[in-house]
Amino acid sequence: MSRAVLSLGSNLGDRLAHLRSAVDGFGDAVVAVSPVYETAPWGVTDQPDFLNAVLVVASADVDEWGWLRRGQELERAAERVRELRWGPRTLDVDVVTVDGVRSEDPELLLPHPGTPARATVLIPWSVVDPDAVLPGHGPVGDLVRALPAAELDAVHRRDDLRLS
Numbered sequence: 001m002s003r004a005v006l007s008l009g010s011n012l013g014d015r016l017a018h019l020r021s022a023v024d025g026f027g028d029a030v031v032a033v034s035p036v037y038e039t040a041p042w043g044v045t046d047q048p049d050f051l052n053a054v055l056v057v058a059s060a061d062v063d064e065w066g067w068l069r070r071g072q073e074l075e076r077a078a079e080r081v082r083e084l085r086w087g088p089r090t091l092d093v094d095v096v097t098v099d100g101v102r103s104e105d106p107e108l109l110l111p112h113p114g115t116p117a118r119a120t121v122l123i124p125w126s127v128v129d130p131d132a133v134l135p136g137h138g139p140v141g142d143l144v145r146a147l148p149a150a151e152l153d154a155v156h157r158r159d160d161l162r163l164s
């Protein structure tokens with residue numbers, strides 16, 4: 001059984017519909033879905049706010065490359081255009097971790113190297129999976145508590161927007 005944590009992001013078009021398309025796309029593999037968060041953009045700050053969420057998925061038939069491929073297929077289905085690194089997108093699906101797997105292949109870095117610094121991933125992840133540990137960095141709850149106040153202020157839970 002392969003269990004993975006996936007981060008979803010959207011800041012173009014019908015953002016919630018794009019996140020829902022990813023949840024639907026992973027279908028029966030979805031084990032848990034986090035709340036939706038509205039978040040200020042990091043990296044390239046001159047772009048619209050994002051909706052972010054985290055999914056836990058599991059399947060006996062999918063390995064880490066399968067999670068990446070399925071995420072990329074869903075990005076394509078959302079007509080994502082790759083223009084700018086960290087730029088606006090209809091749908092972003094990142095593989096955050098896959099249990100028991102480390103990878104240094106640039107096409108699939110595991111755990112995803114951006115994770116320890118990203119409130120937009122850590123906060124939803126800590127809610128959907130409170131006992132989660134980020135390999136090499138410790139409990140996700142501890143990483144959330146160590147985030148600077150400015151990072152916490154940039155992430156707003158939207159309980160009026162639901163994925164499940």
Ligand SMILES: Nc1ncnc2c1ncn2[C@@H]1O[C@H](COP(=O)(O)OP(=O)(O)OP(=O)(O)O)[C@@H](O)[C@H]1O
Nearest residue numbers: 085086092093094095096106107108109110112114
């Ligand atoms: N863990 C991972 N999850 C998703 N993509 C990954 C991962 N590790 C490496 N990649 C590679 O990253 C490349 C670029 O991905 P993408 O365009 O989504 O980056 P980004 O979202 O702009 O930036 P970041 O990866 O920092 O979030 C893809 O070609 C993919 O193969």
Ligand SMILES: Nc1nc2c(c(=O)[nH]1)N=C(CO)CN2
Nearest residue numbers: 009039040041042043050086
């Ligand atoms: N708030 C927020 N900002 C971002 C995000 C994201 O998911 N949320 N993703 C990016 C590229 O992966 C760039 N900036």
